[in-house]
């Protein structure tokens with residue numbers, strides 16, 4: 440890349456201006472609550488799967504108070520097939536806290552946001568930036584990958600965020616349009632600088648990118664975590680949750696046994712769902728979403 444890291448700003452911001460997807464949680468019409476809901480949903484789920492659930496969620500619960508007024512089990516049901524359904528419980532708990540502590544308004548400051556249940560550094564930075572225009576380094580997997588390649592010159596970032604990465608990301612936040620910068624780098628990572636097949640010839644910073652200009656050397660860091668799914672406990676949990684979401688009220692144990700016949704893994708999944716508060720055992724060996 441060039442001598443001055445701010446060389447990245449102009450081409451990335453211009454590229455975003457031309458290529459940004461029109462998403463309902465972006466733009467002037469999106470409320471801070473819409474931004475918050477989208478950030479919870481997008482944490483581990485791609486945009487295409489999030490869109491329909493987001494739309495119906497926002498029409499059911501257009502404010503934190505609306506969600507806080509519904510049982511947490513309804514939030515889990517509406518989460519549908521987004522996966523990692525503990526996020527639904529956390530979002531519900533965050534809505535309750537927003538009602539109690541902030542009179543039902545999503546707070547604007549990073550410190551108030553990170554104090555909410557289920558909100559970590561990434562989500563607090565993203566909401567403070569995207570909803571309120573704050574000046575924060577927003578380090579999601581897409582942003583981390585772009586900086587790892589463009590600036591650090593490796594194919595992938597470290598498994599977890601490092602101090603050096605944070606310092607670098609903070610130093611790159613521009614004085615003007617900090618929120619647009621955050622979303623623009625994220626979008627570049629999602630659409631062009633993808634994990635498996637980055638489209639370097641289409642990239643606005645191809646001539647400055649350290650990894651590209653050094654011939655895209657092969658990754659030689661620590662093993663990367665995969666997202667294995669088939670046959671995993673997470674898949675079994677998903678099957679059991681689907682039975683509960685589709686049921687009116689509680690279901691018998693037989694229904695869960697039919698969803699996954701292997702007993703050891705099924706029981707382990709069932710216990711973990713109960714421990715996570717996603718399912719409750721009711722009378723007569725029956726199971727239900729939380730009340």
Ligand code: SF4
Pocket residue numbers: 585588589631632633637638639640642643644645646648649650651
């Ligand atoms: S040139 Fe390639 S590797 Fe570098 S930032 Fe662009 S898409 Fe990513």
